[in-house]
Amino acid sequence: xxxxxxxxxxxxxxxxxxxxxxxxxxxxxxxxxxxxxxxxxxxxxxxxxxxxxxxxxxxxxxxxxxxxxxxxxxxxxxxxxxxxxxxxxxxxxxxxxxxxxxxxxxxxxxxxxxxxxxxxxxxxxxxxxxxxxxxxxxxxxxxxxxxxxxxxxxxxxxxxxxxxxxxxxxxxxxxxxxxxxxxxxxxxxxxxxxxxxxxxxxxxxxxxxxxxxxxxxxxxxxxxxxxxxxxxxxxxxxxxxxxxxxxxxxxxxx
Amino acid sequence: xxxxxxxxxxxxxxxxxxxxxxxxxxxxxxxxxxxxxxxxxxxxxxxxxxxxxxxxxxxxxxxxxxxxxxxxxxxxxxxxxxxxxxxxxxxxxxxxxxxxxxxxxxxxxxxxxxxxxxxxxxxxxxxxxxxxxxxxxxxxxxxxxxxxxxxxxxxxxxxxxxxxxxxxxxxxxxxxxxxxxxxxxxxxxxxxxxxxxxxxxxxxxxxxxxxxxxxxxxxxxxxxxxxxxxxxxxxxxxx
Numbered sequence: 001x002x003x004x005x006x007x008x009x010x011x012x013x014x015x016x017x018x019x020x021x022x023x024x025x026x027x028x029x030x031x032x033x034x035x036x037x038x039x040x041x042x043x044x045x046x047x048x049x050x051x052x053x054x055x056x057x058x059x060x061x062x063x064x065x066x067x068x069x070x071x072x073x074x075x076x077x078x079x080x081x082x083x084x085x086x087x088x089x090x091x092x093x094x095x096x097x098x099x100x101x102x103x104x105x106x107x108x109x110x111x112x113x114x115x116x117x118x119x120x121x122x123x124x125x126x127x128x129x130x131x132x133x134x135x136x137x138x139x140x141x142x143x144x145x146x147x148x149x150x151x152x153x154x155x156x157x158x159x160x161x162x163x164x165x166x167x168x169x170x171x172x173x174x175x176x177x178x179x180x181x182x183x184x185x186x187x188x189x190x191x192x193x194x195x196x197x198x199x200x201x202x203x204x205x206x207x208x209x210x211x212x213x214x215x216x217x218x219x220x221x222x223x224x225x226x227x228x229x230x231x232x233x234x235x236x237x238x239x240x241x242x243x244x245x246x247x248x249x250x251x252x253x254x
Numbered sequence: 255x256x257x258x259x260x261x262x263x264x265x266x267x268x269x270x271x272x273x274x275x276x277x278x279x280x281x282x283x284x285x286x287x288x289x290x291x292x293x294x295x296x297x298x299x300x301x302x303x304x305x306x307x308x309x310x311x312x313x314x315x316x317x318x319x320x321x322x323x324x325x326x327x328x329x330x331x332x333x334x335x336x337x338x339x340x341x342x343x344x345x346x347x348x349x350x351x352x353x354x355x356x357x358x359x360x361x362x363x364x365x366x367x368x369x370x371x372x373x374x375x376x377x378x379x380x381x382x383x384x385x386x387x388x389x390x391x392x393x394x395x396x397x398x399x400x401x402x403x404x405x406x407x408x409x410x411x412x413x414x415x416x417x418x419x420x421x422x423x424x425x426x427x428x429x430x431x432x433x434x435x436x437x438x439x440x441x442x443x444x445x446x447x448x449x450x451x452x453x454x455x456x457x458x459x460x461x462x463x464x465x466x467x468x469x470x471x472x473x474x475x476x477x478x479x480x481x482x483x484x485x486x487x488x489x490x491x492x493x
Contacts, residue, residue: 210329237331239470250334251258 006031006171006201007052012066014047014056021047025066025227027220034193034202036212036233039222040248045205048222049173052203053089054082070171087114090164094176096156098148098163103140106148106159107131110167126166134162135192154185161192165200172196174204178211190215209249213237221245263328267337270320271396274344277313278392281351282385284310285453288355289381291362292446293374303359310352317345333467340467344395347456347463351388354449354456361442370427373443376420380450383413384457391460398468406461407473413454420447 007029014022022044029035037045047056054075056062068075075085087110098106107127110116117123127144131137136158140151148159157177164172174193178186193202193215206212212219213233220230221244228242240246258264284306291299321342324330330338367374387406394402424444428437466472 209331213331238335240332246332249331251260251263 004030006070007203008067008069008072009048009051010067010069012048012051012064012068014044014051014065015061015063016059017061021225022051023225027227027230029201029203030218031201032197032199033217034197034204034215035230036216036219037203037205037222038207038209038212038219038248039228041207043222044225045220045222046175048227049175049203049205052171052173053086053091055086055091057082087167088169089171089173090167090169091173091175092157092160092164092177094179096153096160096180098151098156098159100147100149102145103131103148103151103159104144107162107166110163114167116167127162130162130166133165133196134158135188135195136162152185154181154188157181157185157189158192161189161196165196169200171201171203174202176205176207179207186211209237221248223248263334266320266324266328267330267334270317270324270338270341273313273317273320274341274348275392275396277310277317277345277348278388278395280306280310280313281348281355282389282392284352284355285358285381285385285388288358289378291359292365293367293378295362295365295367297363300359300362304356307352307356311349314345314349317341321345336467336470340463343463343466344460347459351453351456354452357449358446361445364438364442365446366439369439370443373420373423373427373440373447376416376423377443377446377450380413380416380420380447380454383409383416384450384453387413387454387457388460391457391464394464395460398464400465400468403461403464407458407465410454410458413451417447417451420444 005028007027009025009027009029012022012025013020025044025048037049039045050056051064051068052070052075054064056064064076070088074080075089099109101109104127107130108117108123111123111126117126128137131140136155139155140159148156151159157180161172161177178189181189190211193204196202204212204216216233218230219233219236221228221236221240221242223244228244229236229240231241236245237249240249246252258267284303287299287306288303290296291303321338324338328334387409390402391406393399394406421444424440424447428440432440462473
């Protein structure tokens with residue numbers, strides 16, 4: 001295993017029925033840094049992201065072949081419980097999706113179902129700590145019992161991040177987390193991602209090349225189901241190796 | 255080369271590069287006129303050169319404005335980013351090449367082309383080499399050509415050597431008892447030689463900008479330098 005490699009992906013092929021979505025993908029994702037996945041719509045980047053916490057299991061007809069390990073453990077082995085895996089590998093989606101519950105209950109949801117708190121004091125600590133880490137505590141501390149759906153879009157997305165953090169994951173997957181947010185809310189989430197990467201391994205799918213350039217240490221480019229190249233973000237955006245990457249990021253017809 | 259999906263982006267980049275090429279053409283012309291002003295002792299030509307340099311300075315600003323606009327509005331990356339950065343560096347070098355041509359023209363009044371023929375012959379040889387390198391460099395920028403860029407880089411040593419030979423001859427001609435006007439004329443020839451030597455250096459910079467634009471890396475190996483500079487250095491190296 002490569003040093004510092006948190007997630008190791010080997011020879012992964014994904015099919016939706018007879019249609020192949022990913023072809024022989026090999027990738028090492030380093031621990032405690034941000035990796036961006038970029039590529040045109042339908043290139044397989046979101047499919048790839050969902051392989052990392054077995055979200056594809058819930059899609060009928062989806063078949064994943066190959067080997068994906070986190071800290072050396074095969075996440076697709078028969079004895080692995082996908083629910084426990086998803087606690088280790090949290091996910092934040094494109095559209096903020098808070099539950100129609102209070103701010104407190106949204107963040108407390110995961111710790112409650114996984115039994116992470118022995119009593120209400122511990123639960124409160126987890127919730128407050130998660131909101132703190134999500135940079136939201138100051139904004140919501142006086143209205144923890146109010147509905148989370150009453151928050152702004154940016155705040156809702158940070159509630160979702162706090163909810164993901166509350167179950168102490170090791171990896172956070174983000175599928176276009178800022179595409180529904182304005183530039184200020186986007187900047188807040190990006191700043192938050194930078195802070196979170198000190199403790200968590202983050203993989204983000206983004207359509208915004210500038211966002212990939214701003215937030216990630218490494219960037220992987222997918223095209224037509226193939227991982228074309230993965231390199232340091234600076235290298236990808238100044239001198240990419242592959243012409244397909246060059247054409248995509250510069251907005252040229254391939 | 256593939257084209258951008260957004261055609262106006264392509265147009266803006268082509269326009270930027272086109273302006274750099276046309277600035278290159280003006281710099282070639284200003285150098286031809288500067289040397290002609292000296293060899294024909296033409297005050298009128300010298301004034302024309304000084305005026306043309308102002309125009310070249312303005313074009314540098316126009317290129318910077320266009321490049322800034324592209325950076326701000328298009329957020330270029332990869333080869334596009336290198337193209338914009340290269341255009342800005344090209345403009346800077348071409349502007350300085352224009353300044354040196356102006357410096358030569360300013361010496362025109364102080365130089366008698368019928369005197370110190372042995373120095374003038376060397377200057378003209380330097381000029382031919384430097385101008386030819388500059389013309390090749392602008393062509394290699396217009397239609398990117400790495401081979402030409404590498405050749406220009408390697409050939410600069412020849413211009414340096416001619417500069418050193420010119421310097422040695424001028425220093426020998428400079429006698430303590432020379433009338434001041436003659437010393438001034440010799441010093442002027444030396445300034446012209448230095449400008450031609452700098453012309454070679456800046457043309458080499460252009461070659462390196464082309465290499466950067468095409469490969470993303472500046473050449474790291476040292477340029478070949480041509481010989482020793484001045485009497486002091488040759489005496490020191492003998493010791």
